[in-house]
Every structure is written in structure tokens, then in C-alpha cells.
Amino acid sequence: MESRWRRAKMSLGLNLCVYVPRTLEGDDAASPSTASSTAALVSPVASSSSAATSTDTTPTAAASNGKANGAAAAAAALMPTTPTPTSAGLRLSKSGSKSFKKTCAICLTTMKPGQGHALFTAECSHTFHFHCISANVKHGSSSCPVCRIKWKELPFRGPLPAELPQGNARINPVHGYQNGGHMTIPRPLPLPRARSFGRLHHLATLLPDADPGTFNDDEPLDLSCEEANGTQQGCLRTVEIKAYPEFTQVPENTSERNFTVLVHLKAPPAQHLLQSSSDLGDGNGVSTTRAPVDLITVLDVSGSMAGTKLALLKRAMGFVIQNLGSSDRLSVIAFSSSARRLFPLRRMTESGRQQSLLAVNSLTANGGTNIAEGLRKGSKVIEERQSKNPVCSIILLSDGQDTYTVSPTAGVHKGATEYCALLPSTTTNGSQQVPVHVFGFGADHDSVSLHSISQTSGGTFSFIETEATIQDAFAQCIGGLLSVVAQGLHVKVESLHPDVHFGSIRSGSYSSRVSDDSRNGSVDVGDLYAEEERDFLVSVNVPPGCGETALLKVGCVYKDPLMKETVNMSGVQVKISRPAFVSAQSVSVEVDRQKNRLHAAEVMAEARLSAERGDLANAVSLLEDCRRMITGSASGQSGDRLCQALDAELKEMQDRMASRQRYEASGRAYVLSGLSSHSWQRATARGDSTDSASLVQAYQTSSMVDMLLRSQTMSRPSTPRPAPQIRHAKSFPARPQPR
Known part of the structure; x- marks a missing residue:
């Protein structure tokens, strides 16, 4: 008897430690087959119990025995059991496992092809929604959420390959509010889907492969454009040359040392330039003007570009892309x-x-700042391209400091020669020099190194102080790049007198x-x-003479990039x-104006x-003395725009050195x-210099102003602004003004 009870307790104890899994789709009520199988599994225990109590034959004992048997049967029906290989419980376990494979372990929703969500299957064979697992990886996890195996290949939302089908790609607009309002950040564009063999497959982009060893995969040039340009003979546009002596008269018996002659050049206009760019907006035309x-x-x-900065950068790049013609390459x-x-x-x-646009809109912000690596990749694209525009x-x-190439120093910055290590040598090879136009963004960028990069390469350095002006700064820059009319311009000056x-x-x-x-x-x-x-100001010595003295001759040679x-x-x-x-000596306002410009730059x-030495008071004093000199000069007194x-x-510089x-x-x-x-005598963005109401816009051209107007109209369509007026800083009257 005792051994039977022991065996019954052991059997009950074993059954209490076993769990029968339920299906995810099943309800709480047990099916008849489940109940019958459960009853069959507990029948040995019930038989043992009845056999053990069969010796008690009194009515009371029989009644209590019947109640006990009923309670035991009810408890046994609810008790988890150990399924056998042929039981329905094992079939339930298989059904539950199959259902689990159809469920994303992150969002706990079903995963079925054709529901508009890309799927990602890891190397451990577990499958997830791509947007769920990519967000999980983005927050630092690199292991499987189910089995915790460390992954070697991670899901990553990267740029789309060139062969993907085209869709209505766009850069989502960002509407900024100047008075402390919020900024809407554009959401990433949905990835397009491709059909293969009649079945819908979702694209899941992993970490992009490493860049190819050679960047010789550039798209061929538009040969139809070159043929059209070749037929337009006789359309050469010439550079205008003028020269102005500091004084038109010098007494015959007087010699002058450091006599100044101004050499003035003006490029020809670009007729119908921006109209052709807009005509090429559909990509079907050919630019011939x-x-x-490239x-x-x-x-x-x-990481510092995350949020509004990156959103505005995407919008600015969208503006650049939309304003390039079909013959331009980007x-x-x-x-x-690192760089990619x-x-x-x-x-x-x-x-x-x-x-x-799709590729730019896929950009995300993270990591450090390696300016040198980015420049090396950009230089490599230029150097190894198969064809050249x-x-x-x-x-x-950039909005930060290079933390990989140049170690920052406290106090005064290092010399410009040390920052030239950031610049690839291929951008400074003489006549084939490729200018790097640099934009320093925000208050934390290293303006000294960025300025050094631009100076060494022949480009300009612009300071983007506020986030809202980044698109205008880009617009002004490409407005100039899309209007190049002379290349490799070389000015020659020759003396015409043996003693000059x-x-x-x-x-x-x-x-x-x-x-x-x-x-x-x-x-x-x-x-x-x-x-x-x-x-340019040429300093010459004037010997004594009578009648008339020929000082010098100016000429130039250049290449027309279109013809x-x-x-x-x-x-x-x-x-x-x-x-x-000479009774009344007269000075050339044109020469005096340029002397003021060069003196102000010095x-x-x-x-x-x-200021770098810490003596801000002396810096402010120097600027004040220069202001007084300019306003008291001949050109300053005449109300010259450049002055x-x-x-x-x-x-403004004095205020920023307060x-x-x-x-x-x-x-x-x-x-x-x-x-x-x-x-460089070229427009750059600094402070409010791209605003039409700003005085600091002496070097803007018509093409730059037109592109700025496009940018401002696109950015603020609800409040159209009047067209910026070009305020020419240089006007040359027929006769010099008297002092």
C-alpha cells in the first residue's frame, strides 16, 4: 500500500513540473481531443488511487471516496501533463513553434510577405521586420534578440543602388520658423519594392560594401551636348580689360616711385544661363549656353549633425540636385x-x-569627424574619373573639428601649413587645380583649418552662422559654378618704356x-x-619725361570652357x-577704392x-583706425559702394570681438x-551677407543673385521676397573725380 502511494505521489510530482505549450492563435478553452488525451495521461494515477482506497466499503467512506475521485479527476484534467510522441500535446507544440516563426519577436505582429514590410533573416535563421531590427541595431545592439548570437552582418538602412526602379523620390520639405518655432524633420523615404517572378519582394539594404578600389565608374558624358557646342562657332565671349593710372598727369621734370596702375578685368555675361538650367529640369534638354x-x-x-542640421543639409542638397542640368554630373x-x-x-x-535624392535622403548622423578622409575620397573621384566635364x-x-588628422591645441591655433595635411595633393597640381569651396557650419567648426583648406586649393571659405541660411549659401556658390565663362585666365603686364x-x-x-x-x-x-x-594694383616707377609717357601694356589669355x-x-x-x-592734382577713384580694399584685408x-593672442582691445582699435581711413579717403567721400x-x-567685426x-x-x-x-574677390556667405538688405555683398553676380532668389522663393513660398538688387561695388566713370 505504502509503495503504491509513493509511486502515485512521484507520478503526480513529475506531472506538475511539465508544461504543455498552447498555440498563439488558440483560445483558453481546451479542445475535446486535448481533454481526452489529458484524461488518458492521468488514468494510471486515478486507477492507483481507486485501488488503494477499495478496502474502505462503508457508505460514508464510499461517498467520500466518490467525492475524492471526482475532485482528483477534475484536478487531473486541469493539471499540465507530459506529452508523449503520439499525443496531441506534441502536435500543439509544433503548431506553436510554427506560429512563432511567423511572428516578429520585437513588435509581436505577424510576418507575411506582401504586407508592405521588408523582412530580414539573420545568419542564425531568425526573421524580423526590417524596420524593427534596423532600429534595434541603430541603438547599439549587434546580437539576435531571440538566441543572443553575435551577428557578423548587421541590417542597415543605406543608400539605394543605381539599378533600383525609379520612383517619386524627393527631399521632404523642412519648414523653419525664425522666432523659436519648431522645425519639422523629414522622415526617410520608404524603400521601393521590386517584383521578381510575379512575387513581391521587399528590399532590405545591409551595410554597403566597401568602396571600390578605383573610382573609374563615372557615368559617360553627354556627347550630344558636346556636338551641339561644337556647332556654335563664332560665339566666343571676350573678357573686358581696362587700366587706370593713379594720376592722369605727372609734371615733366618729376619722377615718381611706387606709382600705381589699376588693372581691371570683367568677365562677359552669361546670356540665358539660368533659363537653360530650369529648362533642363526635366532632364530631356541639352545645355548649350x-x-x-563635375x-x-x-x-x-x-553625430553633431543629427536633427535639424541634417534635415536642412538634405534640403539644401535637394536644391542643388534640382538645379543641375542633364549634362552636369554629381x-x-x-x-x-570614416568616409564613403x-x-x-x-x-x-x-x-x-x-x-x-533617394541616396541623400538616406543619410544618418553618427560617429566622429574625419575631414581628411572625406577630402581624400572626393579627390579620388576627381583623379580617377574616366571622362571630364x-x-x-x-x-x-563641416560643423566640427577634425579629430583624426590634426590634434587640436589650446589657445592660438597652429599655423596654416600644418592644416594643409587635411588637403589631398591632387587638388593643388598647378594649372589643373580643383577649388574646394568650404562651408563652416555653426559655432563649433574649426574655421582655421577649413579656411586653410580653401585658401590652398583656390576655393572660398563661407561661414554659415544660422541653420536656416545653409541652402542660400549653397545656392550662391552653385550660382557661380554654373556660370564659368573663362578658365585658366593669365594676365600679362609689359613695360613700354625702357626706364619704366x-x-x-x-x-x-x-x-x-x-x-x-x-x-x-x-x-x-x-x-x-x-x-x-x-x-590688381601694379606699382611702377615713372621717369622724367615730356609730352606723354607710355607706362605699360596689359593683355590676357584664357580658355573658353564652352567652345x-x-x-x-x-x-x-x-x-x-x-x-x-600741374595746377590741381586729381586722383583716380577706381585706384583709391582698390587701395582701400587691400588695406582693409591687411x-x-x-x-x-x-585677437588670437588675446589682445581684443588692440584688434578693435586697429579696425576702428581702418574705418576712419576709409571714410576719409577720396572714394569714401564720394559715397563709393565698396567703401x-x-x-x-x-x-561687424568690431562687434564680434567685444x-x-x-x-x-x-x-x-x-x-x-x-x-x-x-x-579672391569672390562672394562668400558670412552672417547676413546673402540677404538682399545686407551691405556685405560686393562681389555677387547676376547668376548668384538669381539662384539666391530661387532658394529664398522655395524656402519661403508663403512670404515672397522682392528680387535682390545687385549693388555694383565697382563703377568706372569716364573721367576721374578730383580730390
């Missing part, structure tokens, strides 16, 4: 801790735009030289945008009269060095951007 461009954008997508490099090429040089046809440039944007010798040529950042005999000089200007102007022909401009001679007596550089712009800019904190936040970048603008 300007030279096509543009490489190197974009910072480090490649995008994204860098953070989103896509090779691609023509901006309709399909090219769609694919480029006439115009080529790099646009670099050149002392120096003040050319800003442009390379200039004077021959050993001091009778010849030259300036390497490079590319000119439509309607751009360049001014691909070399143009030689005949020389313009500079002569002065030599009367016996003072800006000196004030910056003083007014210089005075306003110097005043304290060390403000200088570190924006003053340094503002000064460096101004130095870049004046040394």
Missing part, C-alpha cells in the same frame, strides 16, 4: 569617423536626380610674379564666373601726360592675429570668411 560641371560634395554626417561623399561614396559621378538626368569643383561642409620698371603686383591670394629685369609681370587668375570682376578654344586678348596701353606744370588679418560695404563689415566668448563663437569665422572674400 554654359559649360557642364561637382563633388563632401558632407559631414557626424557625386556625394559622406564622412563621419554614396554614388559615383552621375549625370543629373531625371533618373539621376531621383536616385541621387570642363568645370570641376568640390564643396565641403615694375616694383610689385598686389593681387591678393592670386599668384603673381615680376621678372628679374622688372619689365614684365603676370598674374594667374584661374576661373571667372559670368560678370565677375578682378582688380574649348584659347582666347588671346590684345594689350591695353596705359599712358600719362607730362605737362610742365588690417583684418592683423586684427585676427591680435560703404567695407565700413559695415569692419564695424568679448572672448563671442570671438570664439563667431568672430574668428566671420573674419576668416571676409578675408577669403576680399583676397
Whole structure:
């Protein structure tokens, strides 16, 4: 008897430790087959119990025994049991496992093909919704949520390959509010779906493969455009050359040392330039009014760019893509801790735009800042391309400091030569120089290194102070790049008198030289945008003479990028009269204006060095002295527009040097951007310089203003702004004004 009870208790104890799984779809009520199988499983226990109690035959015992048997049967029916291989419980377990495989372990919803969600199957054979597992990986998890196996291949929402079907790709608009309002961040575009063998498959993009070893996969050029350009002979546009002596008269018996002659160049206009760009918006036309461009954008997508910054960068890139023509080609490099090429040089046809917009909209922000690696990738794209458009440039944007190439130092920044390590050597190979136009974004970027990159490569440095102006800054830049009318411009200066010798040529950042005999000089200007102007001051000595003295002759040679022909401009001679007596000496306002510009640039550089040493008071004093000198000069007294712009800019620099904190936040970048603008005589973005109401827009051209108007109209369609007026800083009257 005792052994039977022991066996019964052991059997009950074993059964209590076993769990019969239920199906996920099943309800709480047990099916008849389940109940019968459960009863069959507990029948040995019930038989043992009845046999053990059969000796008690009294009515009371029988009644209590019947109640006990009923309770035991009811308890046994609810008790979990151990299923046998042939039991229905095992079939329930199989059904539950099969249902579990159809359920995403993260969101706990079913996974079925054709429901509009991409699926990801890991190397451990577990399957999840792609958007669920990619979000899980994005937050730092690299193991399976089910079996915890460490994955070698991670799901990643990356750029789409070029062969994907085209859809209505776009950059979602970002509407900004200036008065502290919220900013709507665009959501990533849904990935397109492709049909294969009549079945819908969802695209799940993993981490992109490493960039190819050679970037020679650029899309071929538009040959129809080149053929059309070749038929337009006789349409060469010439650069205008003028020269102005500092004084038109010098007494005959007087010699002058450091006599200044202004050499002035003006590029021809680009007729119907921007109309052709808009006509090419559908990607079906052929641009025949300007030279096509190869543009490489190197974009910072480090962790500090997350949120509104990245959203506005995507919008600005969308504007650039939409305003490139079908013959232009674009490649995008994204860098953070490392750099990757989103896509090779691609023509901006309709399909090219769609694919480029999708790739740009897939960007995410994370990691550190490796500017040098981004520049190396961009330079590699240029160097290894199979075909070349006439115009080529790099646009670099960053909001941080390079943490991989140059170690930052406290206090005064290192010299510019040390920051040149950030610049690939392939962008500075003489006549084939590719300019890098750099944009420093926000208050934390390293303006010294970025300015050094632009100066070494022949590009400009722009300071984007507020997030809302990033698109306008890009618009001004590409407005110039899409209007190049002269390339490799080389200015030649030759003495016309045996006793006239050149002392120096003040050319800003442009390379200039004077021959050993001091009778010849030259300036390497490079590319000119439509309607751009360049001014250089040549210092000569004037010997005694009578009647008239011929001082020098100016000429230039350049290449027309559209016609691909070399143009030689005949020389313009500079002569002065030599009367016996000069009653009232007159000064050229044009020469005085350029002297003020060069002097202001020198003072800006000196004030910056003083500020870097910590002497802000001396820096402000230097700027104040320069302002007084400009306003008291002949050109300043005449109300010259450039002098007014210089005075306003110097005043703004004084305000940004009021304290060390403000200088570190924006003053340094503002000064460096101004130095870049004046040394290259080209428009840059700094502060409010892209606003039509700003005084600091002396070098803007019609193409830049038109592109700015497009950007501002697109950004603020509800409040249209009047067209910006071009305020020419340089106007040349027929006769010089008296002092």
C-alpha cells in the first residue's frame, strides 16, 4: 500500500513540473481531443488511487471516496501533463513553434510577405521586420534578440543602388520658423519594392560594401551636348580689360616711385544661363549656353549633425540636385569617423536626380569627424574619373573639428601649413587645380583649418552662422559654378618704356610674379564666373619725361570652357601726360577704392592675429583706425559702394570681438570668411551677407543673385521676397573725380 502511494505521489510530482505549450492563435478553452488525451495521461494515477482506497466499503467512506475521485479527476484534467510522441500535446507544440516563426519577436505582429514590410533573416535563421531590427541595431545592439548570437552582418538602412526602379523620390520639405518655432524633420523615404517572378519582394539594404578600389565608374558624358557646342562657332565671349593710372598727369621734370596702375578685368555675361538650367529640369534638354560641371560634395554626417542640421543639409542638397542640368554630373561623399561614396559621378538626368535624392535622403548622423578622409575620397573621384566635364569643383561642409588628422591645441591655433595635411595633393597640381569651396557650419567648426583648406586649393571659405541660411549659401556658390565663362585666365603686364620698371603686383591670394629685369609681370587668375570682376594694383616707377609717357601694356589669355578654344586678348596701353606744370592734382577713384580694399584685408588679418593672442582691445582699435581711413579717403567721400560695404563689415567685426566668448563663437569665422572674400574677390556667405538688405555683398553676380532668389522663393513660398538688387561695388566713370 505504502509503495503504491509513493509511486502515485512521484507520478503526480513529475506531472506538475511539465508544461504543455498552447498555440498563439488558440483560445483558453481546451479542445475535446486535448481533454481526452489529458484524461488518458492521468488514468494510471486515478486507477492507483481507486485501488488503494477499495478496502474502505462503508457508505460514508464510499461517498467520500466518490467525492475524492471526482475532485482528483477534475484536478487531473486541469493539471499540465507530459506529452508523449503520439499525443496531441506534441502536435500543439509544433503548431506553436510554427506560429512563432511567423511572428516578429520585437513588435509581436505577424510576418507575411506582401504586407508592405521588408523582412530580414539573420545568419542564425531568425526573421524580423526590417524596420524593427534596423532600429534595434541603430541603438547599439549587434546580437539576435531571440538566441543572443553575435551577428557578423548587421541590417542597415543605406543608400539605394543605381539599378533600383525609379520612383517619386524627393527631399521632404523642412519648414523653419525664425522666432523659436519648431522645425519639422523629414522622415526617410520608404524603400521601393521590386517584383521578381510575379512575387513581391521587399528590399532590405545591409551595410554597403566597401568602396571600390578605383573610382573609374563615372557615368559617360553627354556627347550630344558636346556636338551641339561644337556647332556654335563664332560665339566666343571676350573678357573686358581696362587700366587706370593713379594720376592722369605727372609734371615733366618729376619722377615718381611706387606709382600705381589699376588693372581691371570683367568677365562677359552669361546670356540665358539660368533659363537653360530650369529648362533642363526635366532632364530631356541639352545645355548649350554654359559649360557642364563635375561637382563633388563632401558632407559631414557626424553625430553633431543629427536633427535639424541634417534635415536642412538634405534640403539644401535637394536644391542643388534640382538645379543641375542633364549634362552636369554629381557625386556625394559622406564622412563621419570614416568616409564613403554614396554614388559615383552621375549625370543629373531625371533618373539621376531621383536616385541621387533617394541616396541623400538616406543619410544618418553618427560617429566622429574625419575631414581628411572625406577630402581624400572626393579627390579620388576627381583623379580617377574616366571622362571630364570642363568645370570641376568640390564643396565641403563641416560643423566640427577634425579629430583624426590634426590634434587640436589650446589657445592660438597652429599655423596654416600644418592644416594643409587635411588637403589631398591632387587638388593643388598647378594649372589643373580643383577649388574646394568650404562651408563652416555653426559655432563649433574649426574655421582655421577649413579656411586653410580653401585658401590652398583656390576655393572660398563661407561661414554659415544660422541653420536656416545653409541652402542660400549653397545656392550662391552653385550660382557661380554654373556660370564659368573663362578658365585658366593669365594676365600679362609689359613695360613700354625702357626706364619704366615694375616694383610689385598686389593681387591678393592670386599668384603673381615680376621678372628679374622688372619689365614684365603676370598674374594667374584661374576661373571667372559670368560678370565677375578682378582688380590688381601694379606699382611702377615713372621717369622724367615730356609730352606723354607710355607706362605699360596689359593683355590676357584664357580658355573658353564652352567652345574649348584659347582666347588671346590684345594689350591695353596705359599712358600719362607730362605737362610742365600741374595746377590741381586729381586722383583716380577706381585706384583709391582698390587701395582701400587691400588695406582693409591687411588690417583684418592683423586684427585676427591680435585677437588670437588675446589682445581684443588692440584688434578693435586697429579696425576702428581702418574705418576712419576709409571714410576719409577720396572714394569714401564720394559715397563709393565698396567703401560703404567695407565700413559695415569692419564695424561687424568690431562687434564680434567685444568679448572672448563671442570671438570664439563667431568672430574668428566671420573674419576668416571676409578675408577669403576680399583676397579672391569672390562672394562668400558670412552672417547676413546673402540677404538682399545686407551691405556685405560686393562681389555677387547676376547668376548668384538669381539662384539666391530661387532658394529664398522655395524656402519661403508663403512670404515672397522682392528680387535682390545687385549693388555694383565697382563703377568706372569716364573721367576721374578730383580730390
